[in-house]
Amino acid sequence: MSAAMTPGVDEVLLSRVVAAVTVAGATLRDRSTRHARGVSLREVVDEIHANDAAVLDVLKAPLLEARPGSGWAEDELAGGALPDGEWWVVDPAEGNINHVHGMPDWAVTATLVRDNRPVLTVVHLPLTGDTYTALAGAGAELNGAPLHVSAKTDLAASLVGTGQARPGEDETTFRRIGESVTAMLINGLVVRVSVPATLQLIHVAAGRMDAFWQFSDVRSGLVAGALLVSEAGGTVTDLHGAPWTLAHRDFLAAAPGIHRAASRVLAPLA
Incomplete structure (x- = not known):
């Protein structure tokens, strides 16, 4: 990355x-x-x-x-x-x-x-x-x-998070956020929905949270956390699992042990 x-x-x-x-x-x-x-x-x-x-x-x-x-x-x-x-x-x-x-x-x-x-x-x-x-x-x-990311391997035991990237995003994005929260409430342990993205991503990098995803590409909210998570041993991709770049429209940063499971839950909503 x-x-x-x-x-x-x-x-x-x-x-x-x-x-x-x-x-x-x-x-x-x-x-x-x-x-x-x-x-x-x-x-x-x-x-x-x-x-x-x-x-x-x-x-x-x-x-x-x-x-x-x-x-x-x-x-x-x-x-x-x-x-x-x-x-x-x-x-x-x-x-x-x-x-x-x-x-x-x-x-x-x-x-x-x-x-x-x-x-x-x-x-x-x-x-x-x-x-x-x-x-x-x-x-x-x-x-x-x-810093080291979480060692968890079970999405069902994971604390994960998301949030909107900016006020006034389109209705489709808002619906995806809501659907993704529901999907993760079913498959994860606890879901945090808050802003800003960086303050959730520092928790992922520090192993306090296990994953963060976002349906947007606001670069100032993602680049700092993306580097912190990857350098702390995490996996940073788009929701389908491709290595994340600034050109991607969606984002997933997670502990390696739960990344694939999180991607499987979120990819159908991207």
């Missing part, structure tokens, strides 16, 4: 990205409240945009300076393949809707994508101080300690 990084050089780059994302996280933390902000849809959207702008103001320049010649994927809700070369895929407030509503489930993410393969990622949770990192070919870590 990912292309190997260059030893030495990329560890230095990773440390610079961690520093930049941590500073950006402090900005987002300082904007957080314990109450919901905004009543009308316009007010909520304005709060979301204000969060994004404040974080990007301190994050964008350091990342571009850290990797001269890299591009910036402007639309965080976009999907599909990028042009060749290196691109920063960033979510300045992953879980922004939670932040605006006074909930704790949000993060700042930055992923370097090289020729459409994620090769470096940092996910920082400002409220806890936890930082998840991964380098292609070098493993995934939480605060410097290695």
Whole structure:
């Protein structure tokens, strides 16, 4: 799923990205409240945009300076393949809707994508101080300690999750989400339906959850978790089991022991 990084050089780059994302996280933390902000849809959207702008103001320049010649994927809700070369895929407030509503489930993410393969990622949770990192070919870590996916082999014993990728998706996607939840409630143990995707995928990478799937291709919500899960020993594919790329319309990341069973349940709904 990912292309190997260059030893030495990329560890230095990773440390610079961690520093930049941590500073950006402090900005987002300082904007957080314990109450919901905004009543009308316009007010909520304005709060979301204000969060994004404040974080990007301190994050964008350091990342571009850290990797001269890299591009910036402007639309965080976009999907599909990028042009060749290196691109920063960033979510300045992953879980922004939670932040605006006074909930704790949000993060700042930055992923370097090289020729459409994620090769470096940092996910920082400002409220806890936890930082998840991964380098292609070098493993995934939480605060410097290695991450490993679940050892489960029985889907019936598994905690799995999904969620919508963006507001206002089409009705067909919403129906697929509902049908997939029903299918997994029948075949799995417990199903979580929540946002954002990255905060479920870090649980898969850490072995706390066993699988996550999504019927969408919003790249900023998937690339960080895809690299973390694969580098933690997980399997990342589309719902039919083909190796996942940015061009795929659906996504499955799972512990190897349950991946095939999860794919069999979900593939008919793709």
